[in-house]
Amino acid sequence: xxxxxxxxxxxxxxxxxxxxxxxxxxxxxxxxxxxxxxxxxxxxxxxxxxxxxxxxxxxxxxxxxxxxxxxxxxxxxxxxxxxxxxxxxxxxxxxxxxxxxxxxxxxxxxxxxxxxxxxxxxxxxxxxxxxxxxxxxxxxxxxxxxxxxxxxxxxxxxxxxxxxxxxxxxxxxxxxxxxxxxxxxxxxxxxxxxxxxxxxxxxxxxxxxxxxxxxxxxxxxxxxxxxxxxxxxxxxxxxxxxxxxxxxxxxxxxxxxxxxxxxxxxxxxxxxxxxxxxxxxxxxxxxxxxxxxxxxxxxxxxxxxxxxxxxxxxxxxxxxxxxxxxxxxxxxxxxxxxxxxxxxxxxxxxxxxxxxxxxxxxxxxxxxxxxxxxxxxxxxxxxxxxxxxxxxxxxxxxxxxxxxxxxxxxxxxxxxxxxxxxxxxxxxxxxxxxxxxxxxxxxxxxxxxxxxxxxxxxxxxxxxxxxxxxxxxxxxxxxxxxxxxxxxxxxxxxxxxxxxxxxxxxxxxxxxxxxxxxxxxxxxxxxxxx
Numbered sequence: 001x002x003x004x005x006x007x008x009x010x011x012x013x014x015x016x017x018x019x020x021x022x023x024x025x026x027x028x029x030x031x032x033x034x035x036x037x038x039x040x041x042x043x044x045x046x047x048x049x050x051x052x053x054x055x056x057x058x059x060x061x062x063x064x065x066x067x068x069x070x071x072x073x074x075x076x077x078x079x080x081x082x083x084x085x086x087x088x089x090x091x092x093x094x095x096x097x098x099x100x101x102x103x104x105x106x107x108x109x110x111x112x113x114x115x116x117x118x119x120x121x122x123x124x125x126x127x128x129x130x131x132x133x134x135x136x137x138x139x140x141x142x143x144x145x146x147x148x149x150x151x152x153x154x155x156x157x158x159x160x161x162x163x164x165x166x167x168x169x170x171x172x173x174x175x176x177x178x179x180x181x182x183x184x185x186x187x188x189x190x191x192x193x194x195x196x197x198x199x200x201x202x203x204x205x206x207x208x209x210x211x212x213x214x215x216x217x218x219x220x221x222x223x224x225x226x227x228x229x230x231x232x233x234x235x236x237x238x239x240x241x242x243x244x245x246x247x248x249x250x251x252x253x254x255x256x257x258x259x260x261x262x263x264x265x266x267x268x269x270x271x272x273x274x275x276x277x278x279x280x281x282x283x284x285x286x287x288x289x290x291x292x293x294x295x296x297x298x299x300x301x302x303x304x305x306x307x308x309x310x311x312x313x314x315x316x317x318x319x320x321x322x323x324x325x326x327x328x329x330x331x332x333x334x335x336x337x338x339x340x341x342x343x344x345x346x347x348x349x350x351x352x353x354x355x356x357x358x359x360x361x362x363x364x365x366x367x368x369x370x371x372x373x374x375x376x377x378x379x380x381x382x383x384x385x386x387x388x389x390x391x392x393x394x395x396x397x398x399x400x401x402x403x404x405x406x407x408x409x410x411x412x413x414x415x416x417x418x419x420x421x422x423x424x425x426x427x428x429x430x431x432x433x434x435x436x437x438x439x440x441x442x443x444x445x446x447x448x449x450x451x452x453x454x455x456x457x458x459x460x461x462x463x464x465x466x467x468x469x470x471x472x473x474x475x476x477x478x479x480x481x482x483x484x485x486x487x488x489x490x491x492x493x494x495x496x497x498x499x500x501x502x503x504x505x506x507x508x509x510x511x512x513x514x515x516x517x518x519x520x521x522x523x524x525x526x527x528x529x530x
Contacts, residue, residue, distance in 0.1 A: 039207055043374070057203060072091055079112050079146055079176075086101060095131070099191065106180060113177050115176070120171055121170060121172070124170070131158065132194075135191045138183045150173060164258045225355075225506045227370070230277050230280075232367055233365070235363060236249065241275060244271045245273065260348065272336070274337075275335075276333055280329065281354070282328060285356050286327050287352070287357055288322065289322035289350070290349065292321055293316055301339040305325035309339075310323060311340075359399070373506070375500045376505070377492075384514070387484065387487055387490045392421060392459065394513075395511035396408065396507055397510075400453060401452055406422065407497045413491070419460060431447040432446050442482035443462070443482050458472075474525075495512075
């Protein structure tokens with residue numbers, strides 16, 4: 001019988017946000033093997049519904065009561081500041097109306113829910129909806145302590161339509177969730193706005209597997225290198241320079257499922273929207289990317305790394321467009337510009353990163369945002385593997401053909417004894433299989449005839465004097481010499497090289513299997529056939 005660690009084909013398993021592989025014993029009983037996921041920051045993915053979301057583990061129930069205001073104004077109040085209150089709260093069409101009624105300090109016009117039991121240093125997700133009444137675009141501060149600027153969570157500009165917001169924060173003070181309009185400082189009375197759908201939940205966004213459905217209905221394990229979005233405002237295009245055109249924020253549903261995409265009206269030639277990004281390194285590759293759709297199909301230009309601006313064809317469906325170029329200046333301007341067509345576009349998710357390709361979205365709200373590299377390791381133990389014979393199989397794709405080494409291997413945890421499938425450095429589209437025993441390679445094969453950014457099925461068979469590699473249903477290499485490992489040498493499945501920083505596998509992993517017997521050619525052709 002075979003012993004299988006299976007990470008795909010509809011058999012992904014998430015238990016308490018841990019990634020589980022599976023070991024198939026001789027009596028066909030499935031035993032879960034926990035694979036450790038290391039990523040010391042949050043990360044996004046495309047979920048099964050096609051929406052971009054931050055992968056997170058919910059650690060608490062909603063700490064806000066009556067956040068939908070179905071019970072009137074219960075649990076909400078206008079807290080006193082300096083002994084004064086200057087706002088009244090009421091229910092208007094099911095939402096909370098906050099109105100300033102006295103010409104007093106703006107901090108006396110907050111609305112709050114108190115006694116929220118924050119654990120300082122933990123991370124929380126706050127969600128809320130805002131709509132303007134008659135403030136003409138007032139700015140709302142959201143805080144965990146209404147009278148302390150050091151407790152600020154975020155600042156949002158009111159619009160004439162409801163906008164749902166999701167923010168993350170780590171409190172170090174405060175015991176409330178509070179909303180207040182900064183323009184109300186000594187501003188008279190009669191101004192009002194609306195709040196709805198408020199919730200606060202403790203979450204964990206670190207060290208969680210990202211099962212991504214961008215191009216697979218079954219989902220793939222997404223592992224990416226460290227990257228940083230150098231663009232300070234990925235969604236708020238009101239902070240960008242707009243030329244010969246106009247924008248309207250928060251007008252339509254974006255790829256993350258909320259109403260935070262911006263309308264860009266290109267109604268004249270020489271239209272442009274751009275933002276200056278400094279501190280680039282001359283001679284390094286950078287990738288700029290946007291999510292864009294149009295009211296009607298049209299062509300625009302995307303650019304900003306160098307002078308040339310390629311033309312892209314935008315449809316009525318959201319698409320992510322990216323352009324990679326080598327910087328010729330320390331300051332560049334990621335931009336969209338007129339390219340011959342006039343019309344209405346919708347834009348969201350602007351990203352600039354020092355990379356040869358666009359990585360998953362890293363939202364920014366006034367400062368850069370980074371995502372740490374993913375590491376997957378510690379699958380199995382000696383009993384799950386056979387050092388005398390077996391097969392390592394992987395169904396994988398690279399994120400880009402960037403000529404770096406990326407490994408999946410079973411080993412003894414060292415750089416001496418292992419069976420590996422690797423995207424290899426030194427050239428384009430290099431698939432490398434290797435069996436290393438002690439200090440020597442008893443078998444290796446290098447293939448460069450496949451596109452590594454496609455999903456490839458790769459298997460390596462290892463047995464005394466019987467080694468072979470199969471790719472996409474074809475036996476591409478074999479060897480009838482060479483010895484194997486001592487008993488119980490192999491004891492670890494890892495999605496990297498000999499350690500976490502050596503050859504980490506950055507890519508898309510649909511399936512990994514480890515067989516405890518050397519399968520036949522016919523079996524391996526069936527296993528690897530696309």
